Amino acid sequence: MIDKYDVIVIGAGAAGLMCSIEAGRRNKSVCLIEHTSKIGEKIRISGGGRCNFTNLYSSNGNFISKNIHFSKSAFGKYDQNDFINLVNKHSIEFYEKKLGQLFCKKSAKEIIDMLIFECEKQHIKIKMETSINNISKKKDTYFIETNKGTYSSKSLVVATGGLSIPKIGASDLGYKIAKQFNLNVTNLFPALVPLTFKSDTLEFCKNLAGISLNASVTIGKTSFEEGLVFTHRGISGPSILQISSYWEEGKSISINLLPALNIYEILIQKRKNSAKKNVSNILSDILPNKLALAICNKLKINKKISETSNEELLKVTDFIHNWTILPDGTEGYKTAEVTLGGIDTNEISSSTMECKKHSGLYFVGEVLDVTGHLGGHNFQWAWSSGFVAGQNV
Ligand SMILES: Cc1cc2nc3c(=O)[nH]c(=O)nc-3n(C[C@H](O)[C@H](O)[C@H](O)COP(=O)(O)OP(=O)(O)OC[C@H]3O[C@@H](n4cnc5c(N)ncnc54)[C@H](O)[C@@H]3O)c2cc1C
Structure with a gap:
C-alpha cells in the first residue's frame, strides 16, 4: 500500500517545517518525514537555547555562495519582517542582543512550539523516526521507501540541512539525493567553527583560556570585528566563527587585538x-x-x-x-554551526527552489550552497527558502 500526498518534505528542521506549513496553507496534503525522534532539534540548541531566529539586517550580503545573488528572490518574497510578524502573532517575546540579532527572551522551544502549532493547523502528517531506504521517480511521481512504508508525491522537498552536529541528526542524505539526480554539489566544509592551532600558538592560547576581548579578525579583504575567546584548543568567539567560513587550509589569519586604539x-x-x-x-x-x-x-x-x-x-x-597566526584546522562538524557549500545554486530556480533538471524536486535551507554569517542569517535563509518552496510545490 502506498500512502499518497501532494508533497513530501524530508527533514523536520527550520526549512522543512516552514515549507510544510506554507504548502499546507495552500491546501496541499503534506507528509513531513524526520529520521530522529525530535522536531527542530537545531532550533532548540541554537543561540545558547534562546534561538537567534533572524537578523533585522539580513540580506544577500550576509551569505556566502557561488552565486551571492541567489537568495535575493526568496528574501523579496519572505524576509525577516515576515518571520517577526509570525513570532509576534504567537506572542513570543524577543529582544535584539546586538547587531540586529533577534533572540527569544525565554526559550528556543517557543519557536519550535509555534512551528508545530502551525503544522497541526494545516494538518501536516509528521512521520518521526522514519528512515529513508530508497527514493525513485517514475514519470512525474516520487516514491519514498522508508522503514515505515512507501510514500509517493508529485513534489519532493529536500530539507535535510547540513553535516554539522551528527549526534542530533545531521546526515548527508540531501547531498546523496542531489547526486542521485545528477546535480552538482560544491565542496563542503565545516563553518562557523572554532579554529585549532599547533605548537607555539596553541600553548599561547591554552595559557589564556577563558580570556575574551573585542578583536578584528582578517583574511584577505574580509574582516569581522566581534568577540574573541581564548580556549584550551585555540581561539573561538564570534569573530573567529565568522572568519572560519572564509578560512582555507594554509591561509594565515591576522588579528587586531585592539581595533579601536593606536597602541x-x-x-x-x-x-x-x-x-x-x-x-x-x-x-x-x-x-x-x-x-x-x-x-x-x-x-x-x-x-x-x-x-x-x-x-x-x-x-x-x-x-x-597584526597578530598573524596559521590555523592547523577547525574543530570540524562536531562543533560547526553550519556547512559551507552545498547543492550548486545553478541547479535550482531562485524564485521557486525547484530543481531546473527535475520538475517536482525542491531543495531548501542549509543543504543548498547558501551559507549565512553568524547572527540569525542561517535561520532566516531556512524560513525564506522554505516559504518560497511551500508557495510553489
Ligand atoms: C549549535 C548551533 C547553533 C546554531 N545557532 C544558530 C542561531 O542562533 N541562528 C541561526 O540563524 N542559525 C543557527 N545555527 C544554524 C541553523 O541551526 C541552521 O542553519 C538551520 O537549522 C538550517 O535549517 P535546515 O532546516 O536547513 O536544517 P536543519 O535545521 O539541520 O534540519 C534538518 C532536519 O533534517 C533531518 N534529517 C537529516 N537527515 C535526514 C534523513 N536522512 N532522513 C530524515 N531526516 C533527516 C534532521 O534530523 C533535521 O531535523 C546553529 C547551528 C548549530 C549547530
Whole structure:
C-alpha cells in the first residue's frame, strides 16, 4: 500500500517545517518525514537555547555562495519582517542582543512550539523516526521507501540541512539525493567553527583560556570585528566563527587585538609620562592582565617602558594590531554551526527552489550552497527558502 500526498518534505528542521506549513496553507496534503525522534532539534540548541531566529539586517550580503545573488528572490518574497510578524502573532517575546540579532527572551522551544502549532493547523502528517531506504521517480511521481512504508508525491522537498552536529541528526542524505539526480554539489566544509592551532600558538592560547576581548579578525579583504575567546584548543568567539567560513587550509589569519586604539601612539606617549612603568603594566590598563603579560613574555620585552627602543615598541604594536597566526584546522562538524557549500545554486530556480533538471524536486535551507554569517542569517535563509518552496510545490 502506498500512502499518497501532494508533497513530501524530508527533514523536520527550520526549512522543512516552514515549507510544510506554507504548502499546507495552500491546501496541499503534506507528509513531513524526520529520521530522529525530535522536531527542530537545531532550533532548540541554537543561540545558547534562546534561538537567534533572524537578523533585522539580513540580506544577500550576509551569505556566502557561488552565486551571492541567489537568495535575493526568496528574501523579496519572505524576509525577516515576515518571520517577526509570525513570532509576534504567537506572542513570543524577543529582544535584539546586538547587531540586529533577534533572540527569544525565554526559550528556543517557543519557536519550535509555534512551528508545530502551525503544522497541526494545516494538518501536516509528521512521520518521526522514519528512515529513508530508497527514493525513485517514475514519470512525474516520487516514491519514498522508508522503514515505515512507501510514500509517493508529485513534489519532493529536500530539507535535510547540513553535516554539522551528527549526534542530533545531521546526515548527508540531501547531498546523496542531489547526486542521485545528477546535480552538482560544491565542496563542503565545516563553518562557523572554532579554529585549532599547533605548537607555539596553541600553548599561547591554552595559557589564556577563558580570556575574551573585542578583536578584528582578517583574511584577505574580509574582516569581522566581534568577540574573541581564548580556549584550551585555540581561539573561538564570534569573530573567529565568522572568519572560519572564509578560512582555507594554509591561509594565515591576522588579528587586531585592539581595533579601536593606536597602541604605538599610546606607548610613545607613556614612555614620556610614565617612564618607570613596565610595558606589561601599561598594556594591562588596556588589555586583559594575563594577555598583556603573555605578549610581553612572548616578545621578551618585559621591562620598564623607558628602557624600550622604538623598534621594540613597534614589535609590541605589530603583535597587538597584526597578530598573524596559521590555523592547523577547525574543530570540524562536531562543533560547526553550519556547512559551507552545498547543492550548486545553478541547479535550482531562485524564485521557486525547484530543481531546473527535475520538475517536482525542491531543495531548501542549509543543504543548498547558501551559507549565512553568524547572527540569525542561517535561520532566516531556512524560513525564506522554505516559504518560497511551500508557495510553489
Ligand atoms: C549549535 C548551533 C547553533 C546554531 N545557532 C544558530 C542561531 O542562533 N541562528 C541561526 O540563524 N542559525 C543557527 N545555527 C544554524 C541553523 O541551526 C541552521 O542553519 C538551520 O537549522 C538550517 O535549517 P535546515 O532546516 O536547513 O536544517 P536543519 O535545521 O539541520 O534540519 C534538518 C532536519 O533534517 C533531518 N534529517 C537529516 N537527515 C535526514 C534523513 N536522512 N532522513 C530524515 N531526516 C533527516 C534532521 O534530523 C533535521 O531535523 C546553529 C547551528 C548549530 C549547530
